[in-house]
Amino acid sequence: MLDHRYRSQRAPINLSEAIIPGLCAGCGARHIGLCDALSDEDLHFLASVSRPLTVQKGQTFVVEGDAARSFFNINYGVAKLYKDMPDGRRQITGFVSAGDFVGLAADSCYAFSAEAIQEVRMCRFDRTELRNVFGRFPAIEQRLFDFASHELVVAQEQMLLLGRKTAVERLASFLDGWHHRLSHTEDSNSGRALPMTRADLADYLGLTIETVSRALSSLRKLGVISVAADHGVSVLQSTRLAEIAQAAGSSSAKIQPMA
Amino acid sequence: MLDHRYRSQRAPINLSEAIIPGLCAGCGARHIGLCDALSDEDLHFLASVSRPLTVQKGQTFVVEGDAARSFFNINYGVAKLYKDMPDGRRQITGFVSAGDFVGLAADSCYAFSAEAIQEVRMCRFDRTELRNVFGRFPAIEQRLFDFASHELVVAQEQMLLLGRKTAVERLASFLDGWHHRLSHTEDSNSGRALPMTRADLADYLGLTIETVSRALSSLRKLGVISVAADHGVSVLQSTRLAEIAQAAGSSSAKIQPMA
DNA sequence: TGTTTGCATTGATTCAAGTCAACTTCGAAG
């Protein structure tokens, strides 16, 4: 319900890529919060501080520790953000898709790496121009602020997941969240295969691929989801899934002893 | 080193509490990023949208799910932010102290609860006035944006900790971070007892109190820390502690086989 | 058409952290 603000904002404008390189055709400027008509001067300015960028599946476009020169706004596709430990352990901190900003969690250097798990198209902004962009388009600053606040809410939710939930609860939480995310995007075909591999899920949920697989089997056996031949996951009972995710119904509704 | 921006900014101004109820005596407006002289009109405005607030140790001042009407800036003391599950499991998402903002991770409702673990003094702002405050003091908006970005970096770091680190690594990471945090605050008496209980540590690190205790014993036996009679923790070898926290030296410098 | 290869699933076993329980210490209350 919250994602709505970030994902399903349809603007009447439809600026071609030829005019504003940084903004994709078809979606215009809606992703970055610009919904009003823009002056020629504004268009020229936007074109000067942003560039379109397409990265292929598997390609890394942000490397943890590199100087944080760019700031991205995703137009199409899904990418994973992650942190690696020297011995190879990896934690995926989030998946980003259309409308999301990438590059907030950065000071002089990026605090994470980013890799496309599908073909990803985005606008790249020069980070040094960010203040200027904000000055000219306060709507973008506000939108970015709201996005950051929302990311913090999501991050706290994820900390609860990683610190306190069981494997099955983690899977249920993720599937529940992804399900909602899809329903707010145009392509609400909830029966689709997930764009990420089991390894990505494991790295996101703080588990191993084997445990992810077993947890999916558990949920399947409970009749809450179904797993297709291509490993795609469909939610059959979304309410039940949400209950498992929040551990509701199991002990929150604990019967009070009479004594 | 990053905390420096948020914690050790000393402004020459020293506005009394009588003039601006929302700003504490002694620190003036530096916490919220106001370092220039303010006009009478500005002072009056600030007084109208903010109020000073003191909460005692153990007192909860933000409840998850409540309407997010206020926004806080901590002046003194330490508070814990946390999320609870219906069956009692708890995850502390962070500890906040002087200079920190509380209330970012909120939409219409707070996404977390907050409880003072020491006496805490803070400024409370009306959230509906936030836009007006930003409009009048762009420095605050910028500071808040920087703070939010930094919180995201910290949150991602914590996700890595909760998802992938061992108990000892988690403790080492926390102690290393707290050690740095202290060194940037005025009272850099690194031999101090931690303000939080073992239970708080456990809820922050996704462990049980017994495991926290055992991990502290491990680090003590390694000679990296010492634990005082009052359970206060002192760092003896900060470099070693940081290495353990990042799992460096164990396998990152793995010797490459000759073959 | 068979082979390879990358994912995914499932089973057997191990292990790090959780659970249960005993004990210590210390400060506050009586």
Added chain:
DNA sequence: CTTCGAAGTTGACTTGAATCAATGCAAACA
């Protein structure tokens, strides 16, 4: 001074997820 209770430590045992290992399966390829 004694008692009490909260907080912390340590030990014995259990368990949920990790690890190790085998197998399935379909797309890519020779």
